[in-house]
Amino acid sequence: MTMFDSFETVTFEGTNSENPLAFHHYDAKKEVMGKTLEEHLRFAVAYWHTFAWEGGDPFGGSTFQRDWYPQDNMENAYKKADAAFDFFRVLDVPYFCWHDLDLRPDQGNFAGNLSTLDQITDYVGEKMAQSKTKLLWGTANMFSDRRWMSGASTNPDPDVFAFAAATVKSCMDATHKLGGENYVLWGGREGYETLLNTDLNQELDHMGRFLNMVVDYKHKIGFKGAILVEPKPQEPSKHQYDYDAATCIGFLRKYGLENEVKLNLEQGHAILAGHSFEHEIATATAEGMLGSIDMNRNDYQSGWDTDQFPNNTPEVALCYYHILKSGGFTTGGTNFDAKVRRQSLTAEDLIAAHVGGMDICARGFEAAAAMLEDGGLEEALSERYAGWDTPEAKEMLGSDLASITARVLSEDIRPAPRSGRQEILENYVNRFV
CATH class of the missing domain: 3.20.20.150 (Divalent-metal-dependent TIM barrel enzymes)
Structure with a gap:
């Protein structure tokens, strides 16, 4: 005899069950x-x-x-x-x-x-x-x-x-x-x-x-x-x-x-x-x-x-x-x-x-x-880092500081900040949970 003898094996009863000793979400065989x-x-x-x-x-x-x-x-x-x-x-x-x-x-x-x-x-x-x-x-x-x-x-x-x-x-x-x-x-x-x-x-x-x-x-x-x-x-x-x-x-x-x-x-x-x-x-x-x-x-x-x-x-x-x-x-x-x-x-x-x-x-x-x-989060990541898929970006990673500086000057690169969309992504997650 143990302190758990009187308890039956816990089973899945679904979200409508009010049984505290039943699974409401964990259906092991699902x-x-x-x-x-x-x-x-x-x-x-x-x-x-x-x-x-x-x-x-x-x-x-x-x-x-x-x-x-x-x-x-x-x-x-x-x-x-x-x-x-x-x-x-x-x-x-x-x-x-x-x-x-x-x-x-x-x-x-x-x-x-x-x-x-x-x-x-x-x-x-x-x-x-x-x-x-x-x-x-x-x-x-x-x-x-x-x-x-x-x-x-x-x-x-x-x-x-x-x-x-x-x-x-x-x-x-x-x-x-x-x-x-x-x-x-x-x-x-x-x-x-x-x-x-x-x-x-x-x-x-x-x-x-x-x-x-x-x-x-x-x-x-x-x-x-x-x-x-x-x-x-x-x-x-x-x-x-x-x-x-x-x-x-x-x-x-x-x-x-x-x-x-x-x-x-x-x-x-x-x-x-x-x-x-x-x-x-x-x-x-x-x-x-x-x-x-x-x-x-x-x-x-x-x-x-x-x-x-x-x-x-x-x-x-x-x-x-x-x-x-x-x-x-x-x-x-x-x-x-x-x-x-x-x-x-x-x-x-x-x-x-x-x-x-x-x-x-x-x-x-x-x-x-x-x-x-x-795939919403993966799509958002792909969009945010899409600039790194360009030939120029890939070439830059194999380059050096002097060459990159020359390019910034010659092309007059002026980065425009873009939204990280954090609140939109948090709202996306909340749709699922």
């Missing part, structure tokens, strides 16, 4: 642009926020009561896995994601962690064999324990680097064993708070070498999934090395990893970096480096990553527009790195939060597909 919504969106439940988080915040402790608390023993780890797969059944969700520490308690030493990770992933594998739910990605928690307080691969202590390497190897092995489609490196504390005690160049070199080791090991074990890194600004380190998509892309190129590693982008992290999620996705897709996304939202009045479920259809639509425009997900998907509020205590709250998030994503995705098929 075909859009040649694939079903389930195949396009590839939804995943985050094990950490949904099952491991106890309802604390920076100013208060646990508010939830779950059958698998306290999370300090393996008996309760098995109970948590039972509840998780019952929850996956209720949502009929195709994927889930985990950190190692979500699955089992930290044993305080690597041998103990390795043993308990093997035990719980054997059990999870048995649960997966009886379920439709697969593993989108696994990752290592290298931020919670005090050993990681100065970073993992960037730590000034080589013993911590070694512990991190062993931990990542064990998590890659577990992800591979469970048929995971990606492996994520989430650098929660890869950064610094002051340069007074930090050798920035050495730490970046160590981080680059560590990631090359990860790629080498991927090929050694025959892991076919993608290796992803996740931009993570200002949380918790003041200066994160993996600040945003552009920073990560530059880092990967510096260390020769641009053809081996892609990005796992999160909406909340985009906001903390001072960007929109749409910007981060467009930056990654422009470089062919989008791997997967964590879908959530921040409270724009708070200064930290509040990890709320998405509820803004226009924002979501523009994000999926760029994903669709780039060809859609391959190994990646839509992971709900989101949590209910600490006052939302019940099983029904957990289910309704995911149902609402899936509905918003489906609604935004269908709007994105409609915009892409209509």
Whole structure:
């Protein structure tokens, strides 16, 4: 028995339904642009926020009561896995994601962690064999324990680097064993708070070498999934090395990893970096480096990553527009790195939060597909940049400053500003959402 036993599998009932535990927009089998919504969106439940988080915040402790608390023993780890797969059944969700520490308690030493990770992933594998739910990605928690307080691969202590390497190897092995489609490196504390005690160049070199080791090991074990890194600004380190998509892309190129590693982008992290999620996705897709996304939202009045479920259809639509425009997900998907509020205590709250998030994503995705098929935004872009299609403009890009200056003088070029048509385009988007 789990806290989700009494709930039937959520079904699509359409927009006229008033059932809070029914899908109003997400019809998993509906075909859009040649694939079903389930195949396009590839939804995943985050094990950490949904099952491991106890309802604390920076100013208060646990508010939830779950059958698998306290999370300090393996008996309760098995109970948590039972509840998780019952929850996956209720949502009929195709994927889930985990950190190692979500699955089992930290044993305080690597041998103990390795043993308990093997035990719980054997059990999870048995649960997966009886379920439709697969593993989108696994990752290592290298931020919670005090050993990681100065970073993992960037730590000034080589013993911590070694512990991190062993931990990542064990998590890659577990992800591979469970048929995971990606492996994520989430650098929660890869950064610094002051340069007074930090050798920035050495730490970046160590981080680059560590990631090359990860790629080498991927090929050694025959892991076919993608290796992803996740931009993570200002949380918790003041200066994160993996600040945003552009920073990560530059880092990967510096260390020769641009053809081996892609990005796992999160909406909340985009906001903390001072960007929109749409910007981060467009930056990654422009470089062919989008791997997967964590879908959530921040409270724009708070200064930290509040990890709320998405509820803004226009924002979501523009994000999926760029994903669709780039060809859609391959190994990646839509992971709900989101949590209910600490006052939302019940099983029904957990289910309704995911149902609402899936509905918003489906609604935004269908709007994105409609915009892409209509072609209005692409037509507007083509018109705005049409001048660059002329022979003179193309020749100029292969020229030099002196020759261009001579042309400006001889032709008396006097640029006439043209409208960017922003409000017209915003109105266009609103027709679809």
